[in-house]
């Protein structure tokens with residue numbers, strides 16, 4: 001008898017500061033209700049995790065499931081994008097923005113049950129991804145948001161800092177970068193149409209949010225085949241006042257906050273390394289392309 005193709009499950013035990021580790025066995029039980037043998041991938045480094053995802057896809061897995069937050073989803077997306085291997089997300093991170101935007105149940109066990117059902121019924125939904133390319137041809141996929149302004153600079157500073165640990169590091173990085181805040185000169189090309197602008201904030205969304213519910217690109221829709229862009233040139237007090245509004249996405253009502261939509265977005269500026277799905281990505285300049293139906297979501 002031929003064994004049915006197995007369901008590969010990438011688990012990030014560090015996601016959500018480990019607070020979902022207790023439910024992992026029950027998540028695996030739910031996934032097993034799909035009737036597929038489960039293969040758990042729990043590599044110890046990000047690089048091993050990436051390699052294990054690619055190997056699972058190359059071996060013809062029936063699906064690849066990421067149990068973790070947006071960083072874990074990001075790793076799995078690099079392997080499933082553009083293939084026929086379906087993808088499932090079980091939200092178990094600090095930020096689960098991709099899962100939230102694509103209609104995945106917020107509760108890990110409910111998400112796992114929905115994936116098992118979808119596998120059994122061979123039911124998937126097409127979801128767009130964005131593909132970022134450097135001038136040298138290096139490419140990365142992302143699901144949620146590319147940050148190329150203040151938020152990217154804050155991430156970069158926080159990553160360089162050794163102290164303090166935990167979320168306090170971000171508070172310190174935000175403070176330092178607010179003090180140093182200055183607009184940068186960008187060249188933005190939207191489907192080839194060039195805009196030269198000064199901005200402190202520039203984000204490109206396939207989905208609306210990052211950072212666990214910050215709706216920085218609130219109009220983004222991962223099923224419309226397009227990317228949404230938000231940029232703003234505001235001073236320090238205005239940026240601080242706009243921050244709480246980003247949770248609702250109402251910052252885009254401010255007259256100095258601009259939105260746009262395109263299939264291909266090109267960005268140039270000096271001294272910025274982009275962040276996608278909360279992960280360090282390519283330095284500018286980059287080209288970002290919306291890729292319709294790049295994954296088949298189990299949900």
Ligand SMILES: Nc1ncnc2c1ncn2[C@@H]1O[C@H](COP(=O)(O)OP(=O)(O)OP(=O)(O)O)[C@@H](O)[C@H]1O
Pocket residue numbers: 011012013014015016017042043044045046049068069070071072073075092093094095096278279
């Ligand atoms: N199996 C793994 N082993 C080691 N690192 C991993 C593994 N899976 C994912 N990672 C990395 O762990 C980091 C955090 O993962 P993720 O974003 O899923 O969790 P989070 O709790 O939402 O994130 P954060 O700690 O940034 O708040 C990411 O950089 C991701 O690439």
